[in-house]
Structure formats: C-alpha cells, structure tokens
Amino acid sequence: MYLSTGIFQDIAEENFQKMMTCFHSRQKHYPANEIITTYGSQGSRIGIILEGEIMVIRTHYDGRQTILEHLEPGDIFGETLSVIPNSISLIQVISVRPCLVQYIDYQCLIRRCSKACPWHSALVNNALRLISQKAVHLGERLEVLSQRTTREKLICYFSLASFHSHSDTFLLPFSLSTLADYLCVDRSAMMREIRKLKDDHLISIVRRQVTVFFDRSTPSDVRETHC
C-alpha cells in the first residue's frame, strides 16, 4: 500500500521497502473506535494517516473531554509533534473509522543521515510539507478557540468549514455533542447559542447538515515563485 501524495511521494517503488526498513517504518490497520496510542507511552514515532479518520482526545482528570485534533488522510500525529507536558490529563489517539496508519521514526527523519541516502532528502521534503500542513491546521484551531464567546466560536468554525468545503452547505464531521468538546464549551450552552443563530437567520442546521447565510471567508491569493 502506497499513498502517492503522502510521505513517500516521488520515491520510486523499488526503494520503498528499503526505506521502510531504514526508517523503522511500518503500516498498521486499526478497526473503528480503537485506542491507537496514548501519549506518554511511546517514543518518537510519528504516524501518517493513509485511510480513515482519527481524533486526538484529551480526557481531563474530572472526565471532561477535549477534541484536540480531528485528522484525515494526509494528516500526521505524534507525541513528538505535540509534547504537552501534562501529568493530570490523558491524551489518546482514537480511530473514528477503520484506519490505515504509516509510521516512521521521527529521530531517523530529523537526524542528518551520515550515509546521505539519496531518498532521505525526498522523504524530508515530504515530511516538511506534512508538518507545515499540521501547523496550518493548528493555526486554524487556534483561530476558533481564540474567539471569546461561544457564538463567535460557532461562527468562526462554521465559516472555516464552509470555506474548506467550497460551499455554503456542508456536513459536520462529528456530532453536536462532540462539536461542543471541539469548541471547548458546554454542550447545552452551545445548543442555546445555535438556536439564537438560527433565530437570527445566520445559519440553518438540520442534523449534521449546516448551511451558513453569512459570507464565508475568502481564500487569500496563492502566489507562486520559483527557485
């Protein structure tokens, strides 16, 4: 199994197996709703999601949960990339649907390779893209959480979701219950604000299908330069 746009992009299939060995890489399938890993328990592996859907969830000592990340194919996770030294909360990576994950060793990746393997460079290049993408995702998450009120968080989240789906109408990737955990607010308070948004004719929401009636964010220009 080989994801053409992923970490092994631009690497000839014949080198694939060698690299799998060199970078302690392996692939693993997971059924739905399985604990893939618990932070604190594993070393410097990073995982790249090839198929499926994954959530990184923090469970507080008092039972409250926060959805730290919601990941899809092409996204990556790993303790090394999000070392949050916190002894009182438990951070778990959980499969929402059946998943296929590719692992590589972060230390192997980041170290200067004394053998200067010709493929190392391509791999690092790809990793750079994936990690940049992660930074962008985290930045968007930050944008949502930095909103002061629940209403603003909802508008910000819906606006981003609408932008990403290229449409005014889109499906929520999770239940309203889970959305509250994602926005870090109380569910009932969130339901109240959703009702107000409906009353104000800013959104329409039936089940997980949301339509926004405000302008969604416009993408900034993508400029191209050459090296």
Place this chain on the structure above:
Amino acid sequence: MYLSTGIFQDIAEENFQKMMTCFHSRQKHYPANEIITTYGSQGSRIGIILEGEIMVIRTHYDGRQTILEHLEPGDIFGETLSVIPNSISLIQVISVRPCLVQYIDYQCLIRRCSKACPWHSALVNNALRLISQKAVHLGERLEVLSQRTTREKLICYFSLASFHSHSDTFLLPFSLSTLADYLCVDRSAMMREIRKLKDDHLISIVRRQVTVFFDRSTPSDVRETHC
C-alpha cells in the same frame, strides 16, 4: 550575521552567500514596536527570528486584540504557515524589541530542487526542525486555550511557563494587560481570578514576577533512536 543553531546550521560559511541568493534569502533589522508585516500582503516568505522578540497579533474589527503567537530567536513566522482565511480581522507581525529577521522563500524551500544543490537538503532538514518546533508551540497554546475557565487557563499557562523556565519562579514575557489578550479573556475578569489564586495560596505575583506553589508539569522522557 549567522545563527549557528538556526536555519543555516551545518551549512559551510562559504556556501552561505550562494544560498542567500538561491533562496531569495535576506536579513533585515527592525526597531522596537514596528509592524514587520501584515498578513494578506506578502507572498510565500517565511521569517526566522535571529534576534529580538516578536508578537503575532490579530486585531478584530471591533478593536479587540488577540496575541496569536509570542516568538523568540529560533522561532519562525509566515503567512504560509498560518493561512487563516479571514477577511474581518487584521493579522500583524510586530517587533516587541529590536529584531533581526532572516527571510527565505517557502516555495523555494518546499519545491524539489531540480539542481539538487548539495546544501538544499541540509536547509530543508533544518526547516523541518524549526517547523516541528512551531507545531509544538501551537500545541501548547492550544492546551492553554482549550481550558474552559479563566482560572484553568491561568494555571495552565503558569504551569507551562514554570516548566519552560525550569523554576517555580519566573518572569512573565509581557504585561498583565497583554496576558489577558494572550489568554483570550477579559482583563478585569482575569485580575479577579488572579486575586482568587493568590487568596488560595496557589501563586504569588508581584509585578511580572510569578511564583507557583503547585507542582509544575514534568517533562516526558526523551528517548533516542538511531537511523
């Protein structure tokens, strides 16, 4: 000027000038309190802070401000790394103190170099480290903002600050006013919670000097592997 642990680490000084040209790289000094850039206006440059201190600030349409990032030498910034498509808010990068910034072109960095310059690989390696570090910082920021109450945000922030300074006592990197913008809460409400934390003997705070009386987070083990 040349930062040994930065983006040009492990690159011979003699190649330095060539690379500066190849990657459209240049360095620039800024005085304190200057707008370094406004997101939306520039292309795919990323900046690496060599000296000084920088804040990334979002100004809402209603005048409210949020400190999105607080950056120090070795940290990086750039629109490409945090494209938040948002038309109603202004995002500015501002120097807190006199700064020296190194710029390189992100597209140059991320593209596969047809010439396969021997130094490109080393540069990408270094960029990978810097961007990973940024992901970690964003993750920590997320940890703070995902706390539900102002009290929890304060404790989480102080705990992280204490951890990073390897001490129970540390100096805040900015004023209490700015801290409120960083935690995304109202200043007066924050002051009230700080007073409560003092009353509960959990912290002591005189000016910008904070001492925490609860256990700060313990670092997770750093394991080493070889490639």
Place this chain on the structure above:
DNA sequence: AAAAATCTGTTGCATATACAACATTTTGAT
C-alpha cells in the same frame, strides 16, 4: 424486533465572565 446507548433539544439556576467606569501606580518620552 427489542433493548440499550447515544444524541438532540430544552429548562432552571448558580456562577463566571464581559463590559464599563474609575482611581492609582508605573513606565516612557521629552
């Protein structure tokens, strides 16, 4: 098909928070 579990939607209530306004202290500029 029945039962269990989860999700949705709502409400009352106590509390936390935002907002506004103010006095005082500290910092920075001239």
Place this chain on the structure above:
DNA sequence: ATCAAAATGTTGTATATGCAACAGATTTTT
C-alpha cells in the same frame, strides 16, 4: 524633572456560561 501614556487594580451590573436534570429522537447492539 515633568508630563503623558500605559498598566494595574478595583468594583457594579448585565449577560453568557457551566452545570444538572430531563424527555424524546435516533442510532447501535443484541
């Protein structure tokens, strides 16, 4: 040294939010 600006610290009040508890709808499991 003087003045202006910013930061600190406080309080009252209206509102938003968290919390608990509940009923009905929907989904999943058995």
